[in-house]
Amino acid sequence: MNLFIAALGTETNTFSPLPTGRQNFDETLFSRHNGSQSDHYFAQPVRIWREMATQQGDEVVESLTTFAQPGGLTRQDVWETLRDDLLADLQSAGQVDWVLLNLHGAMASDDCDDCEKELVLAVRQIVGPEVIIGVELDLHCHLDPELIAAASLVILYKEYPHTDVNDRAVELFTHCRAAALGEFTPVMALRDCRMLGVWRTSDSEIRQLVDEMFTSEQQEAVLSLSFCHGFPWADVPNVGAKALVAVKDNPQLAGRLADELAEKILGLRYRYQPTLLTIDQLTASLPDLPGVTVVADIADNAGGGAASDATWLLQGMIQAKSSGVLFGNLWDPLAVRICQEAGEGSQLPLRIGGKVGPQSGDPLDLRVRVLKIVEQATVTFGAGKQAMGDAVLLDADGLHIVINSVRTQTFHPDAYTQFGLDLNDYRAVVVKSAQHFYAGFAPVADRVIYVSAPGTVSPDFTTLPLAKAGRPLWPQVEDPFAAGGQL
Ligand SMILES: [Zn+2]
Incomplete structure (x- = not known):
């Protein structure tokens, strides 16, 4: 045939x-x-x-x-x-x-x-x-x-x-x-x-x-x-x-x-009611949590069409002085280029994230050290590898941040371990992903927390303007069949 x-x-x-x-x-x-x-x-x-x-x-x-x-x-x-x-x-x-x-x-x-x-x-x-x-x-x-x-x-x-x-x-x-x-x-x-x-x-x-x-x-x-x-x-x-x-x-x-x-x-x-924390709830609870907590920044998931350059959560963790944090993957090709020019070991003022639109929040001006650069980095998803582009590990006053040049979600721990990092060295490992991270990260985490920050894939469906939907939808209405219609 x-x-x-x-x-x-x-x-x-x-x-x-x-x-x-x-x-x-x-x-x-x-x-x-x-x-x-x-x-x-x-x-x-x-x-x-x-x-x-x-x-x-x-x-x-x-x-x-x-x-x-x-x-x-x-x-x-x-x-x-x-x-x-x-x-x-x-x-x-x-x-x-x-x-x-x-x-x-x-x-x-x-x-x-x-x-x-x-x-x-x-x-x-x-x-x-x-x-x-x-x-x-x-x-x-x-x-x-x-x-x-x-x-x-x-x-x-x-x-x-x-x-x-x-x-x-x-x-x-x-x-x-x-x-x-x-x-x-x-x-x-x-x-x-x-x-x-x-x-x-x-x-x-x-x-x-x-x-x-x-x-x-x-x-x-x-x-x-x-x-x-x-x-x-x-x-x-x-x-x-x-x-x-x-x-x-x-x-x-x-x-x-x-x-x-x-x-x-x-x-x-x-x-079924998924448990989602606000940024404030997360930063308040982190100091009391033993082991490694994996934190999903679900509203900025590239896999749902977001820019993956939102700074809302990172800003909140900096303001709360959260310690032992590894944060990524933040998509910022321009900042990657600047770091490549500066080279590993250099210290410089760097503006990161918040570039694509209002949903990304404001860019952050940080004093950083370039710890390591991985050219043509990849991240595992399923049986294959996804391109991350060139990726840079930054230290910003004790907080570690990975920025990269090809937009993708943080599917797997090798997004970080390819820098030689051990996730057990951190209290909180942040991933910009809604759920695909779970298969790889959950086995090495003591717990997983989903955070509802602002973003392009915000989990608040009640206010999504779906003019073309043509019929009522839960949770925008309590009973979508109340006014008639059938399954
Ligand atoms: Zn899907």
Whole structure:
């Protein structure tokens, strides 16, 4: 059989001050035909699909593999070029028997609220109604019903942090190949839960829900259950949490399981309240906490489209005279350049952070010593490495700060240990990340604290201006179904 594979994605925060242009895609991950060779996490499904297909003796046509670090709206011309390149590869591939796409599901461009929907509809138009189209999505996606109708099978990650990207890729391959061979017809049911939130699968209530989803999948007729968390920082029509279920052949079963999953998700409104501290609460509690505390600056997470140069938390820790602090990764290419010019061991006055916009806070003027410079630094995420650019470890009156030149979140402790640092030497290790840090940092931390500072991905959803949402959403209203409508 002939298999066509591709990967195209970014996560669009429509409130981010950072435009997403071609340079971001080229710098983060871009390959026209050889993405399966990359160790970037977003390329792993393509690698897996190529390997599995080759083992089966199938022919593979590999098109684009590309991803942009999350930011604001993708430029229209950039989106159209990527889309058209992928579709041109599909056209020239001739007759394909099945298609697997690794997409994100929350990509928007200047003139398109839902790039993935547009792409999957175009792919369906080219291949016709019979060809199996499988789509893997991040759980932070929007899931338009038209995308679900155009695809044959859609499977989302279940874990946040996203530790199961590869497992879901294997599932999608296995189920779609069986469907392409005529063993069954995948049937999907989608339910709109009308909720905004962030649900960490490391928290017990969410862990339980995910485990129950895995249990349901043990049934012979069930292909996949997906809890679409949604991506709240996007003013688009389908923003919000959803339930998606795929089964073999049986629409009634899909509908019943989707209803049950949606009810469980709705129940989280009353059962799950993430613990978030203010900056003042954090700095007040730190002196009494033994061991190493990992502090997540979640509102300035580059992975949600933030600049990663916000100074609110750093400013608060300096004012509170917090000691034993390691802080990073603060994105500041200009300050990195100045430090490189000054050299290791130098002392200088340095202005850092607070550059991209009002959400970043004010820049900080510090007297620093350049302790160490790592050129072309990287940080581990999943099975691969992400570029940090050139990175500099600074000492500012006993407080250690890592600044870097390529915007990325603090995924893993090696963002710091590559400087020769031992996290056990610190009372507080700050990471600019919402949850992906958890997989690597939690095992070496005595506790994890999430801080709600101002920022581009602030966790206060009650005031997010979502004019395009088109329906009431919790927690902006208490009961999103009070005025009518159904799941
Ligand atoms: Zn995600």
